[in-house]
Amino acid sequence: MCCSDQPPKEEPKVSIDWSKILVDRAEFLKLVALGCSGLIGLIVAIPGIGFAFGYFLVPKREDWIKVGPIEHYEVGNTVAVNFTDTTGTPWDGVCAKRVAWLRRIDHSNFQAFAVNCTHLGCPVRWEPGAALFMCPCHGGVYYSDGTVAGGPPPRPLHQYPTRVANGQVEIKVGPVLTEG
Amino acid sequence: MAKVIDKALEWLQDRTGLVQPIIHMMLHPVPGKSTWAYVFGTAIMTSFVVQLASGVALTTMYVPSGGEAWESIKWMTENVPFGAWLRATHYYGASAMIIFVGAHAIRTFLFGSFKFPRELNWISGVFLLFLTVAIAFTGQVLRWDQTAVWTVAVGAEQALRAPIVGKTLVRVLCSGDNVTGASLSHFFAMHVFIFPLLLIALIAFHVWLVLHHGISEPPTPGKPVNRETYRDEYKELLKREGKPFWPDAAWRDAVFSTIVVLGICACALHFGPPAIENPPDPSLVNAEPKPDWYLTWYFALLALVPAQIEDWFILIFPVFLVVGLLAPPFLSNTGERSASRRPWAVAIVVVVVGSVLALWREGINEYWTPRFEAKPVPKQDIGATAGPVAEGGKVFNDRGCLFCHSIDGHGGRRGPDLSDVGERLTHDQLTIRIVNGGVNMPAYAGNISPKELESVVKFLESRRPHQTVIESSNNTQAK
Numbered sequence: 001m002c003c004s005d006q007p008p009k010e011e012p013k014v015s016i017d018w019s020k021i022l023v024d025r026a027e028f029l030k031l032v033a034l035g036c037s038g039l040i041g042l043i044v045a046i047p048g049i050g051f052a053f054g055y056f057l058v059p060k061r062e063d064w065i066k067v068g069p070i071e072h073y074e075v076g077n078t079v080a081v082n083f084t085d086t087t088g089t090p091w092d093g094v095c096a097k098r099v100a101w102l103r104r105i106d107h108s109n110f111q112a113f114a115v116n117c118t119h120l121g122c123p124v125r126w127e128p129g130a131a132l133f134m135c136p137c138h139g140g141v142y143y144s145d146g147t148v149a150g151g152p153p154p155r156p157l158h159q160y161p162t163r164v165a166n167g168q169v170e171i172k173v174g175p176v177l178t179e180g
Numbered sequence: 181m182a183k184v185i186d187k188a189l190e191w192l193q194d195r196t197g198l199v200q201p202i203i204h205m206m207l208h209p210v211p212g213k214s215t216w217a218y219v220f221g222t223a224i225m226t227s228f229v230v231q232l233a234s235g236v237a238l239t240t241m242y243v244p245s246g247g248e249a250w251e252s253i254k255w256m257t258e259n260v261p262f263g264a265w266l267r268a269t270h271y272y273g274a275s276a277m278i279i280f281v282g283a284h285a286i287r288t289f290l291f292g293s294f295k296f297p298r299e300l301n302w303i304s305g306v307f308l309l310f311l312t313v314a315i316a317f318t319g320q321v322l323r324w325d326q327t328a329v330w331t332v333a334v335g336a337e338q339a340l341r342a343p344i345v346g347k348t349l350v351r352v353l354c355s356g357d358n359v360t361g362a363s364l365s366h367f368f369a370m371h372v373f374i375f376p377l378l379l380i381a382l383i384a385f386h387v388w389l390v391l392h393h394g395i396s397e398p399p400t401p402g403k404p405v406n407r408e409t410y411r412d413e414y415k416e417l418l419k420r421e422g423k424p425f426w427p428d429a430a431w432r433d434a435v436f437s438t439i440v441v442l443g444i445c446a447c448a449l450h451f452g453p454p455a456i457e458n459p460p461d462p463s464l465v466n467a468e469p470k471p472d473w474y475l476t477w478y479f480a481l482l483a484l485v486p487a488q489i490e491d492w493f494i495l496i497f498p499v500f501l502v503v504g505l506l507a508p509p510f511l512s513n514t515g516e517r518s519a520s521r522r523p524w525a526v527a528i529v530v531v532v533v534g535s536v537l538a539l540w541r542e543g544i545n546e547y548w549t550p551r552f553e554a555k556p557v558p559k560q561d562i563g564a565t566a567g568p569v570a571e572g573g574k575v576f577n578d579r580g581c582l583f584c585h586s587i588d589g590h591g592g593r594r595g596p597d598l599s600d601v602g603e604r605l606t607h608d609q610l611t612i613r614i615v616n617g618g619v620n621m622p623a624y625a626g627n628i629s630p631k632e633l634e635s636v637v638k639f640l641e642s643r644r645p646h647q648t649v650i651e652s653s654n655n656t657q658a659k
Contacts, residue, residue, distance in 0.1 A: 052366070052369075053352075055351060055355055055356045055357075055362070056351065060357060080465070082463050085358065085360075087357075087358070088246070088356075088358065088360035088361060088362070089246065089360055089361040089362055091245050091246060091247050091248070091361050092246040092247055092360050092361040093245070093246060093247015093248065093361075094246075094247055094250070094459050094460055094461045095246040095247065095324075095329060095359065095360065095361060095364075095460045095461070095462065096246070096247075096360065096361075097461045097462060097463040098462055098463055099462070099463035099464075099465060115462075115465050116333060116337070117337075118337070119337070120334045120337045120338065120482065121330070121333035121334045121335075121336060121337035122330060122333075122334065122467070122468070122469060123330065123462070123465040123466075123467050124465070125465050125466070125552065127552075127580045127583070129578045129579050129580055130579050130580025130581075130583075130622075130627060131627045132580060132622055132627065134550055134552070134580065134583060135550075136466075136467075136468045136549055136550060136552060137334075137468065137469070137483075137549060138482075138483050138548055138549065139548055139549060139550050139584060139594045139620060141620075141621075141622045143622065143626070143627075149617065149622030149623065150617055150618070150619070150620045150621045150622040150623075151487075151620045152487045152490065152620075154490075154491070174357070175357030175358065176357065176358050177333060177336040177337070177340070177350050177354055177357060177358055177359070178336075178340070178347045178350045178351060178354075178357045179357075
């Protein structure tokens with residue numbers, strides 16, 4: 001036998017199977033298609049969701065609102081004070097109107113109660129004859145200091161912070177429903 | 181003429197491929213005995229078409245702005261041709277959807293149609309039910325009157341009961357920390373875009389499933405569903421007695437849907453659109469928010485649940501509803517379908533429908549609410565013009581007792597009727613109750629003077645049943 005019949009001795013193959021290390025063409029194209037689709041999804045979804053749920057991203061808004069000179073209020077009396085909540089949107093109009101029950105405790109101290117009943121949120125009314133806050137929905141009752149007097153409410157009435165500045169009584173508006 | 185139409189259809193089939201599948205769908209065989217019990221599904225879809233048509237029309241004038249929505253509704257109702265009519269049909273169309281979603285669910289439950297292989301028909305139907313209620317609820321908010329803004333506040337107060345995520349839920353519900361114009365805009369987007377799109381997609385899926393599995397045949401007692409044999413048996417049944425959907429079944433759907441639309445129109449004509457009540461001004465405290473009729477039963481349930489378990493109830497009941505409605509195909513998706521062999525199924529329907537109706541009645545009566553508008557107990561019923569009893573009667577009228585307690589038919593029903601309390605309680609017992617209060621009654625110790633207390637107790641002691649009897653017999657004699 002002649003050595004020429006023998007195939008030349010080849011060196012051991014060192015070719016790299018790239019498809020094992022990376023991906024082959026078809027798989028690469030699949031990844032391109034899926035990746036592009038996902039990217040389009042993210043590009044359109046993130047701003048939309050961020051916008052619709054933007055209220056999670058902005059700090060809570062608060063504002064001090066003047067509700068009248070201190071001498072308007074008699075010690076021991078609870079009266080309704082009307083004001084406009086400035087923490088909403090500029091076009092809130094009529095739905096930005098608020099009322100709070102303002103009670104003058106002594107010379108310089110006030111309590112301002114949100115009207116929202118802590119049971120299920122209906123507006124409570126001050127009944128001066130009974131000296132109680134009463135809720136029309138399920139009969140929740142609160143004493144004049146906002147503590148629960150009877151019925152289903154689980155917590156005292158929500159209070160707005162109050163202060164007296166330059167002879168004016170001021171109420172701090174801000175989150176009510178999320179504060180409970 | 182017929183030839184021209186044939187040619188046109190042929191061309192359409194060639195160029196679109198859609199004519200054949202549509203004809204195939206129209207002519208798909210349905211079990212021969214499927215009759216009037218099977219018309220509720222199309223009644224829902226027809227009501228939904230009424231909603232789409234009236235709803236799209238209403239958006240051409242409605243302004244989803246916190247300050248102007250109410251004005252725009254008032255304006256369209258009073259000044260725009262068909263405004264009142266569209267609002268009314270949109271309201272009664274929603275009511276029809278809710279009613280027939282209920283009827284459809286009860287029918288499929290009693291017929292055992294949720295069993296193999298139609299489990300997903302039922303499950304998608306449950307999601308459609310909740311979506312329908314969600315659309316109805318968001319629609320009520322878009323009315324943006326006094327009730328609407330307080331309804332959102334009531335919803336927020338319920339969401340706040342959830343542990344850990346309570347505040348987050350409230351924020352999502354109100355789109356912020358209070359009920360504002362932003363809340364309305366978000367409700368608008370949900371009611372007008374998000375929920376209807378979801379509803380249309382889910383309806384398409386639901387109808388696809390109905391066509392895929394075929395309409396479930398009316399059940400035969402003693403013929404249980406068997407996973408291995410059901411599909412072959414159903415095919416056999418269709419071969420034996422199947423009728424084409426068009427026109428053998430479709431005519432009933434058309435007739436019933438027409439009755440539904442005429443019913444919506446009749447309600448719209450007779451009752452008119454939902455009243456435009458007070459403006460969405462949260463500073464008007466004389467509000468008594470109530471949900472629309474389809475949630476009155478739940479409103480009553482919330483009022484009647486004992487205070488100790490209320491927190492749990494508010495959280496768990498909605499979960500219970502979802503789980504309970506999804507459960508049937510998981511609990512029993514083979515076996516008997518006929519209601520006559522499924523006593524528990526019948527019992528569940530009777531109990532659920534009975535409870536909802538009973539709660540609904542309670543919700544309309546609402547005896548748990550104090551009556552601020554109650555007229556004072558008149559002089560002749562007080563029974564004295566001077567002395568402690570007369571003074572006590574005045575205290576009863578002035579100090580708010582009247583809002584919750586009634587005497588001889590005057591006053592509220594939140595607390596016990598005191599017309600004959602003098603029979604039941606002694607002087608000391610009455611004093612203790614008034615001073616210390618009770619579960620629902622405030623302690624009056626700090627709100628009433630000792631003199632007032634003494635006189636109102638005297639007044640209550642004098643409340644005895646025979647008094648009224650004598651008085652009324654005197655009245656008769658006088659007459």
